[in-house]
Amino acid sequence: EDQVTQxxxxxRLQEGESSSLNCSYTVSGLRGLFWYRQDxxxxxxxxxxxxxxxxxxxxxxxxxxxxxxxxxxxxxxxxPEDSATxxxxxxxxxxxxxxxxxxxxxxxxxxx
Amino acid sequence: GAVVSQHPSxxxxxxxxxxxIECRSLDFQATTMFWYRxxxxxxxxxxxxxxxxxxxxxxxxxxxxxxxxNHASLTLSTLTVTSAHPEDSSFYICSAGLGTGRNQPQHFxxxxxxxxx
Numbered sequence: 001e002d003q004v005t006q007x008x009x010x011x012r013l014q015e016g017e018s019s020s021l022n023c024s025y026t027v028s029g030l031r032g033l034f035w036y037r038q039d040x041x042x043x044x045x046x047x048x049x050x051x052x053x054x055x056x057x058x059x060x061x062x063x064x065x066x067x068x069x070x071x072x073x074x075x076x077x078x079x080p081e082d083s084a085t086x087x088x089x090x091x092x093x094x095x096x097x098x099x100x101x102x103x104x105x106x107x108x109x110x111x112x
Numbered sequence: 113g114a115v116v117s118q119h120p121s122x123x124x125x126x127x128x129x130x131x132x133i134e135c136r137s138l139d140f141q142a143t144t145m146f147w148y149r150x151x152x153x154x155x156x157x158x159x160x161x162x163x164x165x166x167x168x169x170x171x172x173x174x175x176x177x178x179x180x181x182n183h184a185s186l187t188l189s190t191l192t193v194t195s196a197h198p199e200d201s202s203f204y205i206c207s208a209g210l211g212t213g214r215n216q217p218q219h220f221x222x223x224x225x226x227x228x229x
Contacts, residue, residue, distance in 0.1 A: 032216075032217075034217045034218075036220075041203075041223070041225065042222050042223060043116075043118070043205045043206075043207070043220035043221050043222045043223045044156070044205075044207075044220045045220070046114070046217050046218075046219055046220075049216075049217050087155065087156075098144055098146075098161070098209050098216075098218075099146075099158060099161065100146075100158075100218060102155045102156050103155065104154070104155045105155055107153075
């Protein structure tokens with residue numbers, strides 16, 4: 001069964017304190033992995049797509065990496081405005097659907 | 113690009129009322145849109161897949177007669193919560209894919225907070 005697990009569930013960082021968020025997945029035949037940011041009371045905002053092991057994507061203080069089993073979202077020198085819930089998702093196993101399977105997210109809080 | 117607009121953003125209504133939520137893709141055409149429900153501090157739960165010009169596909173446990181979905185054009189899908197009750201109170205979010213092929217990310221609206229009194 002396709003599954004996505006994110007850790008930690010919650011993360012508190014001091015401003016400038018770099019860290020990483022983990023997304024582990026079990027799907028047969030990965031067809032992409034997506035990272036989203038969700039602010040309270042808002043819909044998820046698309047951040048990155050990764051398609052193959054070894055691929056990396058960067059945007060400002062965020063860098064996403066992908067291996068055959070997991071993805072990491074590295075946050076370098078975070079600022080309070082980086083506080084949000086970060087979600088990862090993968091397409092479901094069935095090839096006749098565009099359904100996404102989401103992890104439960106990591107709630108990040110960055111304190112000044 | 114890939115902007116999805118959802119309306120209204122917040123609804124408060126009495127029990128027994130039917131509520132319609134609109135989801136529009138503003139700068140692209142979406143043959144498929146998705147409707148999610150999210151409870152506080154939980155992840156998104158897919159309710160149904162909305163296909164333009166055909167019937168929606170509902171996830172297991174989601175009542176088709178309760179949550180009516182219409183996808184009449186390539187840029188608009190609507191979710192109607194019929195005879196809403198307090199237990200239907202939740203955050204409803206729609207999304208759409210660019211439709212240029214499989215394995216594309218979905219782009220989300222800003223959600224609708226539904227409160228049933």
